Amino acid sequence: MLDNRLSACASFVSGKGTVVDVGTDHGYLPCYLVENGVCQKAIAADINVAPLDSAKSNIKESGLEDRIIAVLSDGLKNISPEGVTDVVIAGMGGELIVDIISNGKNFYNAGFILQPMTKPELLREWLWSHGFEIKAEKACKDEFFYTVINAKYIGENSDYTELSCYVGKMGNETETEKGWLLKQASKLSKKGEGLKKSADNADKSEHYLKLAEKITAYAEGEKL
Numbered sequence: 001m002l003d004n005r006l007s008a009c010a011s012f013v014s015g016k017g018t019v020v021d022v023g024t025d026h027g028y029l030p031c032y033l034v035e036n037g038v039c040q041k042a043i044a045a046d047i048n049v050a051p052l053d054s055a056k057s058n059i060k061e062s063g064l065e066d067r068i069i070a071v072l073s074d075g076l077k078n079i080s081p082e083g084v085t086d087v088v089i090a091g092m093g094g095e096l097i098v099d100i101i102s103n104g105k106n107f108y109n110a111g112f113i114l115q116p117m118t119k120p121e122l123l124r125e126w127l128w129s130h131g132f133e134i135k136a137e138k139a140c141k142d143e144f145f146y147t148v149i150n151a152k153y154i155g156e157n158s159d160y161t162e163l164s165c166y167v168g169k170m171g172n173e174t175e176t177e178k179g180w181l182l183k184q185a186s187k188l189s190k191k192g193e194g195l196k197k198s199a200d201n202a203d204k205s206e207h208y209l210k211l212a213e214k215i216t217a218y219a220e221g222e223k224l
């Protein structure tokens with residue numbers, strides 16, 4: 001049984017071919033996907049030996065060794081793109097996710113399922129300015145609120161604003177979406193309040209407080 005965060009990642013998997021789980025750690029996601037028939041094959045990849053060993057032992061325990069390969073790899077570097085239709089990169093910072101995607105150009109035919117723990121705004125800006133479309137976004141909550149981004153390379157950049165980078169494709173209808181939006185607004189508001197302390201940063205402070213206000217209004221049902 002996956003937690004809500006990894007379930008949200010699983011919900012975007014197309015299942016048409018092999019799924020690569022980059023930074024698999026325990027390997028729960030690929031085991032779930034194959035065990036539940038979401039995909040036929042998966043690659044569980046990690047840069048570190050200890051988490052990969054943990055994935056290997058979970059794969060073995062689930063009797064899935066013939067369908068899930070465990071690979072020691074920095075991002076996608078040691079993996080062949082052949083047959084790969086979905087790449088999941090979850091539980092890492094936005095900057096590291098950008099680094100892994102930008103070094104994985106031979107995977108650009110696959111769909112990317114991205115779950116940034118930090119700086120989702122930076123990840124969205126990079127996606128939109130490097131030919132990716134954000135097809136959908138899903139909020140989820142376990143201990144914290146998270147977003148999962150479903151992106152596809154289309155070879156065309158998209159227009160964006162600072163506000164759209166902070167909100168992405170997040171809806172404002174469910175309680176989880178509203179909760180996630182209000183959390184982003186609260187972070188920006190704290191940043192704005194922090195900057196208020198120095199007179200030199202008055203403009204910046206005002207800027208972040210306005211962004212926070214706009215996101216809060218959207219969370220409360222207004223249009224962006």
Ligand SMILES: C[S@@+](CC[C@H](N)C(=O)[O-])C[C@H]1O[C@@H](n2cnc3c(N)ncnc32)[C@H](O)[C@@H]1O
Pocket residue numbers: 006022023024025026045046047048051073074075076089090091092096100
């Ligand atoms: C916090 S865990 C996330 C595990 C799982 N994806 C999840 O979301 O629950 C991050 C994992 O990413 C791995 N990792 C960090 N940098 C990586 C890289 N450049 N390439 C592959 N794996 C990486 C770490 O070793 C660790 O196992």
